[in-house]
Amino acid sequence: MGNHSLHLLIIFMSFQCFLAYHTMAKPSMTSNPAAIKFIKSSCKSTLYPVLCVQCLSAFANTVKQSEKQLAHAALSVSLSRAKSTTIFVSKLNRIRGLKPREKQAVKDCLDTMSDSVDQINKSIPELGHTGQFSAGQDFMWHVSNVQTWVSAALTDENTCLDGFSGPGMNGNVKAALRVRILHVAQVTSNALALVNRFADRHRPRTISNSP
Template sequence: MGNHSLHLLIVFLSLQCFLVHNTMAKSAMTSNPAAIKFIKVSCKATLYPVLCVQCLSAFANTVKQSEQQLAHAALSVSLSKAKSTMIFVSKLNRMRGLKPREKQAVKDCLDTMSDSIDQINKSIPELGHTGQFSTGQDFMWHVSNVQTWVSAALTDENTCLDGFSGRGMNGNVKAALRLRILHVAQVTSNALALVNRFADRHRPSP
C-alpha cells in the first residue's frame, strides 16, 4: 500500500508541474518572442539549458530582456521547487514501513532542504539590492552574498542526494527522492549560473 501511494504521489506532482509550466510557457512564446530568444541565449550559460528554458519561458513577460529579472525568476523557480520537494519529503517521512536507515536519511534530507530553502529565500531580496542604484563595491557586496547563499543551497541539495546513495535503501524511496532532489539541484545550479552571468556582465570596472 505504501509503495502504491508513493508511486501515485510521484506521478501527481510531476504531472502537475509539467502542465502548469507548459501552459504558461506556450502563452509567453506567442506574446513575447524577443524575451524568449533572450532567455534561450542566456540559458546557454547554464549546465542544463533545456531545463532552464522550460522553467523560465513562463516568465518571459516579466523578464523581458533584463538579466537581473531573469536571475530573479530563476531563483524564484528554485525556491518553489525546493518548497514543493520539502513537502514531498515530509510526506515520505510520515509514511509507514521505512527502515531505520531510510527514516534517518529522510530526516537528514528534511534538515538540509530546510537550510536550502532558507538560503534561497534570503538570496531573492538580496538580488533586488543590485538594481540601478547599486554600484561599485555596493553592487559586488550584494551579488556576492547571493552567490554565496545559492552555492550553499546547492551544496545542501547535493548533501541530501548523497544520503540516498547506498545500496541498502528501498528502491522506490531512493528513486523517488533522487528524482525530486536531482531536479531541484539542477534548477538551483541553473539559477546560480544566471546569477554569475548577471554579476560578470554588470561587474563594475576597476
C-alpha cells in the same frame, strides 16, 4: 502488505508532485519573441539549457531583456520547486514502513532541503539590492551574498542525494526522492549560472590610476 501499502503511498505522493509541476502556467512562446530569444541565448550559459528555457519562458513578459530579471525569475522557480520538494520529503518523513536507515536519510534530507529553501528565499531580496543605486563595492557585496547562498542551497540539495547512496538504499523511497531532488538541483544550478552571468556583466570595472 505493509511494504505494498508503502509502495502505493509513494506512488500516490509522486503523482501529486507530478501534477504540481505540470499544472504551472504554460509559457507563452509568442507573447514576446525578443524576450524568448534573450532567454534562450542566456540559458546557453547554464548546465541544463533546455530545462532553463522550459522553466523561464513563462516569465518572458517580465524578464524582457534584463539579466537581473532573468536571474530573479530563475531564483523564484528554484524556490518554488525547493518548497514543493521539501513538502514532499516532509510527508515522506511521516509515513510508516520506512527502514531505519531510510528514515534517517529522509530526516536528514528534510533538514538540508529546509535549509536550501531558506538560502534561496533570502537570496531573492538580496538580489533586489543590486539596483540602480547600488554600485561598486556595494553591488559586489550584495551579489556575492546571493552567489554564496544559492551555492549553499545547491550543496544542500546534493547532500540530500548523497544520503541515499550505498547498499540497502535502492528502493522506492530513493527512487521517489532522486527524481525530485535532481530536478531541484538542476533548476538551482541554472539559477546560480544566471546569477553569475548577471554579476559578470555588471561587475564594476576597476579604474586604473596609473599614468
